Amino acid sequence: MTLHADNRMRRTLSALGAAQAYIGLVLVLAVGIATKGEMFLSETNLTNAIGAFASRGILAVGVTLVILTGGIDLSVGSLLGIASMTAAMMLSEHALEPWQIVPICMAVGAFFGFLNGAGTAWLRIQSFVVTLAMLSVVRGLDRQVSDNVSVGTQITGPDGQLTPQAEAFQLFGTPGHNLFGRIYYPVLAFIVVCVVFHLILTKTRFGRHVYAVGGNPTAARLSGVNVTAVTIAVFTLSGMLAGFAGPIDAAYSASADPQAGQSFELDAIAAAVIGGASLAGGKGTIVGTFVGALILTLLDNVLGLNAVSDNWQLVIKGLIVVVAVVLQRPDLFTFFRGGSRS
Amino acid sequence: MKRTIAIALCALLAAACASKAPTPTASADGGKKKFVVGYSQSNNAEPYRAQLNLQLQHFLERYPDIELLPIADAKQSSATQVSQVQNFITQKVDALIVSPTEPAPLTAAVQQACDAKIPVIILDRTVNTDCYTAFIGGDNVLIGRKAGEEAVKLLPDGGNIVELRGILSNQPQIDRDKGFREAIAANPKIKIIADREAKWVKEQATPIMQQWLAQHPKIDLVYGHNDPMALGAYLAAKAAGKAEQIKFIGIDGLAIPDGGIRAVQLGQLSATFIYPTGAQEAADTVNKILHGQPVDKQQVLGTTQVTKDNAADLYKQFDLSGQN
DSSP states (O other): OHHHHHHHHHHHHHHHHHHHHHHHHHHHHHHHHHHHHHHHHSHHHHHHHHHHHHHHHHHHHHHHHHHHTTOOOOOHHHHHHHHHHHHHHHHHHHOOOHHHHHHHHHHHHHHHHHHHHHHHHTSOOOHHHHHHHHHHHHHHHHHHHHTTOOEESOOBOTTSSBOHHHHHHGGGTOTTOEETTTEEHHHHHHHHHHHHHHHHHHHSHHHHHHHHHHHOHHHHHHTTOOHHHHHHHHHHHHHHHHHHHHHHHHHHTTEEOTTTTTTHHHHHHHHHHHTTOOTTSSOOOHHHHHHHHHHHHHHHHHHHHTTOOHHHHHHHHHHHHHHHHHHTOHHHHHHHHHHHHO | OHHHHHHHHHHHHHHHHHTTSOOOSOOOGGGOOOEEEEEEESOTTSHHHHHHHHHHHHHHTTOTTEEEOOOEEOTTOHHHHHHHHHHHHHTTOSEEEEOOSSHHHHHHHHHHHHHTTOOEEEESSOOSOSOSSEEEEEOHHHHHHHHHHHHHHHOTTOEEEEEEEOOTTOHHHHHHHHHHHHHHTTOTTEEEEEEEEOTTOHHHHHHHHHHHHHHOSOOOEEEESSHHHHHHHHHHHHHTTOTTTOEEEOOBOOOSTTSHHHHHHTTSSSBEEBOOOOHHHHHHHHHHHHTTOOOOSEEEEOOOEEOTTTHHHHHHHHOOTTTO
């Protein structure tokens, strides 16, 4: 009888774990509507909130790929930083067009991501260590190339007006510059990235291999999956996405700060974990990460609108991460039951 | 086994980095004595401090017998900074400049330097001991007060102010807030309706301002504890079409392309206040100390208000790009 009840409880919790992200989202929305109603729901507010988080959301997608293979990527914040610096310098010193800047930034990110992957797959260093080192190396390079001075992206010509390139660059995310006058570019970019990577993970062989490597690397290798290639690929993609987020962040602040992106990796990992990705690998979805990012950004917004102090915001965000992880672990419940019985 | 080797390699690397500091004191160029100066900077990543470093290097070049060791960056960590100061003491530098990250943790280290008879110049932030040779720094309470007086001038009929603060534990933040609040008390119709920590950066200030714009129907003035935060708020207000109705005040007034002086010139900020780096004074003071001349123990630097009228001149005066 107890066993039966336990099993039922376990199944309920497990189902709850799968749906937790959605439940969390509904809860945050409910609190927002209950406390701030129309102000919270207004299109401007929601767009602003999600826009401010979009670059971290894009990082979260890349981090999710890595987490799915059982690794972790701590370097994405620094990669975003150096990509945003690259973008600002390309714009200010070489007057490149935005369509030239983005691929360059993505290549820069992909390059460092590749090094992360190579370190993990070839040198067999734990990804935690490789990417921790990369976090430091890339931040140092970022500060070195910029001489520690922020670089503005609102470049003016001799006439005091923005140069055409700088004007176009603003579309990437300077607040108030929307596509078709309505859609805030970073929000669109975040959604497109989510859709593309959701399709890659669910519809392609590469996607199945990513899950296979995370689920059981040995089994994957025995069934013919090239584990090394998959590992290098996910880190490279994660770096590439961080490179893509760089120009967005530079446009958002109208400058590249040598400190840009610091601690963004933590938000990105939190979004993935809240969305149900398991750090043990093999479990998680892009949809989940998307919802996880929404929860974090809306929570930030709701707490901000209610003038909750930053200190408590940190406490609350941390607790939510813990709750999200616990909900994914129905075994914890039986562990405690077992403990009380003996 | 492999792991042991890896750990050993890491340790070796760390040791190599730590011992890389150049040779101390009397160098051998022509037998002439060269003074060696160590500088521990609290955080190179802040543009203001990067500018300070640049200026200090620039002004010390005037004194060919003084050699500045590579600037040690404490990266905002007091623990790192304490060990840097101790390293400099071990190297027996002829003089030491420290910009403390926090007063309390650095006090003992500065005391150690003093006990080792090394003259110490405290730059920008204080320590809790009198055992140093000179303090050089701006007066953040004064600058906050000036900013507050400007706010009172900009809002003769009273109004609502929002305040973007630096990192809450930083002394400049505390002082810039204190002075400002004292000054705006002159007009009871002026109210600070919201204040939040934006950690000195634009990226954080923009979303906070967006939330404030949603919450408060009437914001008349934004007071940013530094220019990047004030400009982040400006970006948010501009996007919401409200930049014209709101005044923006910042602090720092750096002469860099996206710094505060340019922003005043462009009309984005109503005013900013130069927080002097003290680099020139530090260079002069070091030189005097090393040559046995007397120096003032307390050198508190004033501030200059940047307005549309003087912005171009001030930019020229402080711009060091291309000079190094």
